[in-house]
Amino acid sequence: MQVGITALIPPEIIFATGNIPVDVNNFIPFNDDLYPLPKLCSWSASWRDLIINGKIPIDALAIVAGGDCHNTLVDGERVEKSGFPAHYFFYPMDADADYFSSQIDSLIDFLGD
Numbered sequence: 001m002q003v004g005i006t007a008l009i010p011p012e013i014i015f016a017t018g019n020i021p022v023d024v025n026n027f028i029p030f031n032d033d034l035y036p037l038p039k040l041c042s043w044s045a046s047w048r049d050l051i052i053n054g055k056i057p058i059d060a061l062a063i064v065a066g067g068d069c070h071n072t073l074v075d076g077e078r079v080e081k082s083g084f085p086a087h088y089f090f091y092p093m094d095a096d097a098d099y100f101s102s103q104i105d106s107l108i109d110f111l112g113d
Contacts, residue, residue: 001018001019001020001059001060001111002019002020002022002057002058002059002060003019003020003021003022003058003059003060003061003062003111004022004023004024004047004051004056004058004060004061004062005021005022005023005024005061005062005064006024006025006044006047006061006062006063006064006072006076007025007064007072008064009021009062009064009089009107010104013104013107013108013111014062014111017108017111017112018112019111019112022056022057022058024047024050024051024056024058024061025043025047027047027050027055027056028043028046028047028050044071044072044074044075044076045071045075047075048075048076048078048079051079051082051084052078052079052082052084058084059085060084060085060086060087060110060111061076061079061080061084061085061086061087062086062087062089062107062110062111063076063079063086063087063088063089064089064091065088065089065090073088076088085110087106087107087110087111089103089106089107090103091103
C-alpha cells in the first residue's frame with residue numbers, strides 16, 4: 001500500500017509494515033494557476049484537493065497533526081470524509097516518551113503489522 005505522509009513520520013515504520021511512504025508535498029505544483037488555491041492554508045488545501053481528486057497515487061494518508069499548520073487537521077479530516085483511510089500522528093509537545101510510543105503503536109496498527 002502507498003501511504004501518503006504530510007510531514008516527517010518515521011519511514012522505517014512504514015517500510016517495516018510492508019508499505020511505501022509517499023510525501024504528498026512533492027505533488028504540489030508551484031508556479032501553476034490551479035494550485036495553491038486561495039485558501040486559509042494553501043499548502044494543506046493543495047494536497048487535500050489533489051488527494052480527493054485522485055491526483056496523488058496513494059491508498060491511505062498519515063497526517064502529522066499539530067505541526068506548523070493547524071489546518072492540517074481540518075484538511076486531513078476532509079480527506080478522510082471523502083472516503084480515504086486516514087491516521088493522525090501526534091508528536092508529543094512535552095517530550096513524553098510514553099505518549100510518543102503510543103503514537104508509534106497506533107501508526108503500526110493503522111498500517112498493519
